[in-house]
Amino acid sequence: MTSTAPDPARAVPTAADEVVRICQELIRFDTSNYGTDEGPGERAAAEYVMELLHEVGLEPELFESRPGRASVVVRLEGQDPARPALVLHGHLDVVPAAKDDWSVDPFGGEETDGLLWGRGAVDMKDMDAMILAVVRQMAREGRKPSRDVVVAFFADEEAGGVHGARWAVDHRPELFEGATEAISEVGGYSVEVGGKRAYLLQTAEKGIAWLRLVAEGRAGHGSQVNEDNAVAELAAAVARIGQHAWPYTITPTVEALLRGVADLTGRPVDLADPASVDELVAALGPVAKFVGATVRNTSNPTQLEAGYKANVIPGRAEATIDVRLLPGQEEAGMATLRELAGPRVRIEPIHLDTALEVPFSGSLVDAMVAAIDAEDPGATVLPYTLSGGTDNKSLHRLGITGYGFAPLQLTGDLDFAGMFHGVDERVPTEALRFGTRVLDRLLATC
Structure with a gap:
């Protein structure tokens, strides 16, 4: 007689299984940042992040720079804690969205025809979701990253990080003890150049x-x-x-x-x-x-x-x-x-x-390039400059070298750059799953 009981190993979701749902839920939190004290703040989204991390046995910390302006940090022990730590960070706030301008509810998190729509889908709740999904899978499986990793979800990036990363650096620098490098937005996504796929790594x-x-x-x-x-x-x-x-x-x-x-x-x-x-x-x-x-x-x-x-x-x-x-x-x-x-x-x-410029070389860059190559063999990885800014500016105050690497394999017809702070922001769901595989490889090898 054949057993119909589920295989316990198969019942545990992987990062690729979870990433779309997590991204949807994050988008549904309206964390609009108006650059003032107005707005809902990041507290509700930060509490959701706390739940996801607590659920897999981790012990994150939530702190506020002022009421409602919440950030979350958790430190993952690495296989070699003697090595300098890596900061893997995202931000929970988004720029406002005028609902009447959109063809969908900007905070609905709708999935249609392989695309996930909503404010933050590319800036940067997609990366937040990829980080959470990968970290949850590693915790469930009892796997450690190659070195200590400080995982952070900051408030207020869209207004310069004064109430988020900048506040954390100035008031809680011990959270980043021993860290020398960081990874966040806006890089690691693919473009088509001369009929070939290239990934732009922000340096x-x-x-x-x-x-x-x-x-x-x-x-x-x-x-x-x-x-x-x-x-x-x-x-x-x-x-x-x-x-x-x-x-x-x-x-x-x-x-x-x-x-x-x-x-x-x-x-x-x-x-x-x-x-x-x-x-x-x-x-x-x-x-x-x-x-x-x-x-x-x-x-x-x-x-x-x-x-x-x-x-x-x-x-x-x-x-x-x-x-x-x-x-x-x-x-x-x-x-x-x-x-x-x-x-x-x-x-x-x-x-x-400050403006930032860091080397397109070293072991971390090599690991990012190798992780892309493992999932997309033969693709080219090129350095580039971001015209905007990221929370790496705040971490730079602690001597931390920051890169932009939110890996997404995109189709050539998607105006990805136009999605940032734009109308009808959306990201391919397969790109999110691709990103979880790349990030998982990176944390194991960097």
């Missing part, structure tokens, strides 16, 4: 300078001649900064990427020729949105505020600009901005954070 990211421009003048009646008009002075400065043609500046990471693209496409390389650079960037398809912003500094006006009545000339006008400066360009870039603003417009920092 650099631009610096962040959110700046306030302030012009002060003489208040008065709107019908009078006023040669000290704060609005006019500010508007001229905003126009100069927003329209400034920053020169092409090719950093070592960008050069390595463009030369790799040239090898894959057979295109010529002339890094001194902007047209040649533009052709190589365009060969990256949709990801050119990211890469095209890393061949130069950028400065974009984003907010304006002045006045309270149509017939009153205000004595003060303000603007906000989002400036992203390449590694090594911070001092010269700020000098250019002061010159463009002019002597009558003051620049005040809102949030400043």
